[in-house]
Amino acid sequence: MPLLHVRCAKCRKMISTGLDVDFETFKDLTDTERTLECPRCEETQVWSLDDVDRSVFKA
Numbered sequence: 001m002p003l004l005h006v007r008c009a010k011c012r013k014m015i016s017t018g019l020d021v022d023f024e025t026f027k028d029l030t031d032t033e034r035t036l037e038c039p040r041c042e043e044t045q046v047w048s049l050d051d052v053d054r055s056v057f058k059a
Helices: 023-028
Strands: 003-007 014-020 034-037 044-047
Touching (some): 014 034
Antiparallel strands (some): 003 014, 034 044
16 A cells, blocks of 8 residues: 655655555545644644645556
């Protein structure tokens, strides 16, 4: 299963959300805002499912 990533709003690097799900599970996730800290710039990142890089599902 692919590991989901979002782009940090401050340093613009891709960061892991910590979620490892397949596309079917991804579609069923509740669309709420989540937070994580960017390991590169330490900025707190607020993200939702719309922010996820979905290219990991293309196989």
